[in-house]
Every structure is written in structure tokens, then in C-alpha cells.
Amino acid sequence: MLKVKELLKFKGKKLWSIHPQATILNALQLMSNKDVGALPVIDEMGLVGIISERDFLHMTAKAKHLDLDSTISQYMTKKVITTTPDTTLEECMQIMTENYIRHLPVMEDNQLIGLVSIGDVVRACVESRDQKINQLEDYIEGRGYNR
Template identity: 50%
Template sequence: MVTVRDLLRIKGGEVWSVSPQTTMIDALQQLAKKDVGALMVTSDGRMVGIVSERDFVRSIAKTGQCLLHSTVEHYMVREIISITPGHTIEQCMQIMTEKRIRHLPVIENDQLIGVISIGDVVRELISNKQLTIDQLEDYIHGRPYTG
């Protein structure tokens, strides 16, 4: 089974973060520039929340107000659901589905070492399924195993 550690080796452990005092316009610009859907919110070296495009849009829909110059702390999710490098991608998919979230921070020894998105998980699951299909086709057609 593929673990989060394996996935981070493939995709890298780069983490994009902002402080709670960052304005939403700055956070949204960083999301667009980095082409990511969420930013980790950190303060004094520790994670205090997550802010995503989705959080911002939902807040606007609920309040009817678009306050681009308000700070991230007004929009961030404070209840952080995280994983460890030992989690499997199947476990990540289950957590994301049950909790209806798209990003999971990866924590090891109280340190944020990466972020796994739903896209990362789906890509890896598809890749694994394709490998299984290829191996079965080779077996059916009597081709030697090359893996």
C-alpha cells in the first residue's frame, strides 16, 4: 500500500502558508500564484488553521459580504484534521470523504512536513489501478513480468 510518506517523496513536501493577519486579497493572490486550493495558516511556527478558496466563497455566500481586506483569521478553519506520513492513501481518501475536506496537513514530530490534496490522492489511486491493469494484461497475454 502506498503511504503518505511515499506520496510526499513523489510530489515533494512544499507547504505554502500565511499568517492569521494576512489579508484575504493577499492570500487569494498567493493561492492563484502557487496554483493551490488551500494555504496553511501558521503563527509562531505552529499551524493554527487552514484557509481555502472554498472557505472564502462559502463565507461570502453565508454573509453576503466580500471583505477582501479582512484577515485570514476570519475565514480560516481552526479545527485541523491532520494525518501522519504512515497513513495510507486509502485512509486519506476515507478521511477526506467522511469529513468532506480536500486538504490534509501532514504532521510528523509536531512539525508540518507537507500537505496532501484530494487531487494527489486520486492521481495516486488511478496510477495504482493502472499498474494493476497493466500487470493483469501482461499475465493474460503471457508477457513476462517487467516490474
Template identity: 40%
Template sequence: MKTVDEILKSKAQHQTVYTIGPTESVLAALKLLAEKNIGALPVVEDERVVGIVSERDYARKLMLKGRSSPFTTVAEIMTAAVITVEPKTKLDECMQLMTDRHLRHLPVVSEGKLLGLLSIGDLVKETISEQANLISQLQQYIRGE
């Protein structure tokens, strides 16, 4: 079973982790989410993850409460009790955590510093790849190759 570090390394060539500060406006966060076609942003202050803000936070904590995105800060709607994983965490542990906690994104942190961001799509893609590889190996074994 692969680790988070291995998954991040395979994503490295085509993924930049975009972040936002807690004092930025929600409108700035929404613009960044839309521009980069992403669903969540780690909220970083002094190089430390202090929260995460997602489209879900926007819908539930701003729109449904009648707030205004240009005048509301990210800190006001972000999820502050952010759940993170370390590079050595196994893929199956991440999947279980995301399933149990109903998460779509997991920041990867080491010694307090953000290293990357995993989405549920990243984990599903990796799981499918591992299963396809296992099936291929079993088919070769059955055929005596």
C-alpha cells in the first residue's frame, strides 16, 4: 500500500498547492477556487495550516447565512479544526479518514509545514491503479507467466 509521500511525488509535476490567508476576503478565495478549478484551499498563516476553506464552507456558512463574500474574511467561514495527514500515512488510512469524517480534501503536513493537498479523487485514482496492477499480476500468475 502506497504512502501519502509516494502519491504526492506522483502528482508533483502537475500540481501546485494554492493557499490563502485567513484575513483575505471570501471573494478572493472564490476567485482563486474558480480560476484554478479547485474545490478547497488550505488557509495558511506564518507557514502553518490554520484551516481549510472549501466550496462547502462557502455554501453553508456564507450563502445560507446571508453574508457578503467581499466583506467576510476567510477566517470567518473556514474549517479551523482541520484534519491533516503526514507523508508516512498509508493510502488506506487516508481513505478511511475521509470516509469516516466526510472529507474531500486532506492537507499533508510535516513538522507543521504544508507539503501538499490530497483530494478524494487522488485517492480513488491511486486505489484503482493499485487494484488494476494486482489483477494483472494475478492473471499472469494464473496463466503461468
């Protein structure tokens, strides 16, 4: 079973985050420029929240107006559900499904080391399955084996 640490190796080390005192406009611009759907919110103490595209959608629908100068701290999800590098991707899917979330910050020794999305997890599972299928087809057809 694939684990989060293998997914993070594949994704690379890029991790975008934002400070809780940044504005909504700052967050929207960063998310748009970096093409990400969520940002971990980090202050001097570490991870304090997460803000996602869906959060912006919900706050706009509720308020019928979005004050772009408001700070992230007013709207971020404060009770962040996280995972670890040793969690399997299947466990990540289960956590995301049960909690109706699409992004999981990855923590190691109380440090944020990555962020995985449901898209990342599904893509990695499909690629792993495809590799297994190719290996089985090679085995069945005798490709790659000396006779």
C-alpha cells in the first residue's frame, strides 16, 4: 500500500502557506497564482488553520458579500484534521470522505511537511494500480523474463 511519504516524494517539496493576518485577497491571489485549492495557515507557533476554495465559496454565499480586506484568521478552519507520512493513501481517502474535506496537511514532529489533496491521492492510487496491471500483464505474457 502506498503511503503519504511516497506521494510527497513524487509531488516534490513545494508547499504554499499563508499567515493568519494575511487578507482574503492575499490568499485568493496566492491560490490563483500557484494553482492550489487550499492553503495551510501558519504563524510563529506552526499550523493554526487551513483555508480552501470551498471556504471562500461558503463565506460569500452566507454573507452575500466578501470583504477582501478581512483577515484569513476570521474565516479559516481552526480544527485542522492532519495526517502523517506513514498514513496509507487508502486511510487518507477514508479520513477525507468521513470528514467531508479535500485537503490534508501532513505533519511530522509537529512540523508541517506537506499538503495532500483528494486529487493527489486518487491520481497516485490510479497510477499504482496501472503499474500493478502492467506488471501482471508482463508476467502473464512472459515479457521481461528469460526462458
